[in-house]
Amino acid sequence: MSHMGYDRLMTLDREQVLRSAAALLTRKSTATMDEVAKAAGIGRATLHRHFAGRDALVKALENLGLQEFEAALDAARLDEGTSEEGLRRLIAAVEPSAGLMSFLVNENQLFEGDEVNEGWNRADARVSAFFRRGQERGEFRIDLTPAWLTEALYGLVGTGAWSIQAGRVAAQDFQYMIVELLLGGARRSVEQ
Amino acid sequence: MSHMGYDRLMTLDREQVLRSAAALLTRKSTATMDEVAKAAGIGRATLHRHFAGRDALVKALENLGLQEFEAALDAARLDEGTSEEGLRRLIAAVEPSAGLMSFLVNENQLFEGDEVNEGWNRADARVSAFFRRGQERGEFRIDLTPAWLTEALYGLVGTGAWSIQAGRVAAQDFQYMIVELLLGGARRSVEQ
């Protein structure tokens, strides 16, 4: 077997290339195909053999990110236990993909009407439904819309990933920082 | 008088060009100089007369954003009243510049070691000091570092601006969404 058009099965090579591309593009979203290739330790020609062009590469990254995020949603088992427990599991499951998600969150500005977007709409719906469920259970406040909480979750994950990457916060605090801020906010409450 | 090198005084023309450039680049960070010019309703040549090149344009935007953010910090009078009141004033004061800040937050990834960065370090220090002061007063929880709260504030402002721009949340909710999430989080607390 070798590399083929289908993207369901992907060789380890292809996956590793995507990994390093994600790591690079997270830091420098305008990186050249040549830089991407060098970062992956392969030649530019080989990169083009794997991905028809830059668009194809970005689309592959979107698919990978979406795939990982949906896997995280599955792994988080959002409907088990309290909403807080579900959220903690989700952030924990998402942490390995945070860098990639950070890139995609900032990049998705450009894309519209793609079929990829449909996939993200599904994921968004799952997150949004999770927050709504939490509201209905009385575990989440109802004056913040599920849509906003969803966006805020993405934003905080991206910010967290970038802050760690920039060395401004400690990597080990990723989950705690995000979950605690998202759940409890900065205000010091009596019940704590 | 005409346009001159100094940037402290700037003609209304220059300022308006920067405004529209910010509005465009917030939506499409890779917009062409030609697109920026057309968005500003001027010719590409004129744009180049005002700003030596794309780098100069971006740097001018950074200066404008920094200037506006520092003005917002001043206007917020962070040391008056409770920390919560200060934060509310800051978010309110920052709202008009949220789009520009959203652009800069995502763009600043690239720049390092500039003199602009020094300006942002000053601003960061002010925000961070504000959170630290709130902690010392017992108004903010101490298990979230001032550095992280600062980053989260930037991230949430950017996310809020983008979410509104994308039509996913209502513009009128900007301040409330950010302040309430940043302060109180999503958890429904007994005391409310």
Added chain:
DNA sequence: CCCATGTGAGACATTTACGTCTCATCGAAG
């Protein structure tokens, strides 16, 4: 009325990244 300044339109050369191609090499399977 005339002139000076700023402007828009567009031509032009340059740069840069892209995408394609060729060719020599390396490695593994037969």
Added chain:
DNA sequence: CTTCGATGAGACGTAAATGTCTCACATGGG
């Protein structure tokens, strides 16, 4: 050993954006 396939290096041609330049126009002041 031989052969087939994938790779790296690099040489192209191409497309797009940039930055500079010229020129005609228009507007406003002297």
